[in-house]
Amino acid sequence: MAVLIALVVVACGAAIFFKIRQRAKARAAAREKYGKPCPSCGKYVHPAAAICKHCYARLPTPKA
Ligand SMILES: [Zn+2]
Numbered sequence: 001m002a003v004l005i006a007l008v009v010v011a012c013g014a015a016i017f018f019k020i021r022q023r024a025k026a027r028a029a030a031r032e033k034y035g036k037p038c039p040s041c042g043k044y045v046h047p048a049a050a051i052c053k054h055c056y057a058r059l060p061t062p063k064a
Pocket residue numbers: 038039040041042043052053054055056057
């Protein structure tokens with residue numbers, strides 16, 4: 001019985017770990033696809049944008 005509980009705990013931990021990793025991967029993919037996240041509203045804007053199109057906050061100028 002204890003072995004079964006340990007197995008379930010390990011499986012749950014692995015599932016949560018996998019979910020977190022998948023979310024981080026999706027976030028990285030979104031950043032690559034949509035650009036950088038706005039420091040004001042957190043939405044993704046074009047990497048070269050000077051002003052956020054969502055909240056019109058000024059963005060740090062990209063260093064190319
Ligand atoms: Zn914004």
